[in-house]
Amino acid sequence: MFKNLNPLILVPVKYGAIGSLLIIFGLLVLYFLGRHPLLLKPILDTRLLLYPLIIFITFNIFKDHYSGGVMHFWQGLTMGLIAFLVMAFVTALFIYIFSEIGNTHFLSEFIRIKTEQLIANKEEYVEAFGVGEKAYNYAIEGLPLINGGDLAFLYIRQSMPIGLFLTIILSVLLRNKISTNQ
DSSP states (O other), X not given: OGGGXXXXXXXXXXXXXXXXXXXXXXXXHHXXXXXXXXXXXXXXXXXXXHHHHHHHHHHHHHHHHTSTTOOOHHHHHXXXXXXXXXXXXXXXXXXXXXXXXXXGOHHHHHHHHHHHHHHHTHHIIIIISOOHHHHHXXXXXXXXXXXXXXHHHHHHHHHHHHHHHHHHHHHHHHSOOOOOOO
């Protein structure tokens, strides 16, 4: 059934699913080691390692097995977008389900730690980020109202710029240049 699908779709979906499983494993390891994965510094985010790796593997599998070593920019862009979107949405679905399971305390820990961070760094948020006292108080009051869907949406929203940037860069670097000397 799946063999009849276009390799521009099949390859990134397959490797995007594998990538999402790796990201989920990384999130679980971090969480059970006592580090909430959604509150880490961006440099420690598992997406920064796994997105380019999976996109790179996707491009190479496509080039080696389906296109005779040739990949155009548009093909790379298409496959990269599909791969990172699969990774983002599958992982966001996991985050939603995991945070809605009450005895994991994933959501309550997020709210507790984020509240502590906001209180401890009030001056930084108000002055350095220029959010103002009213916006700061609104954020503090709104934290207890967060649900699993909000965390999943946050994950997707943070994944978009990362995945899009990496997809464009890798598509440009790994495309085949068309020779004009014929």
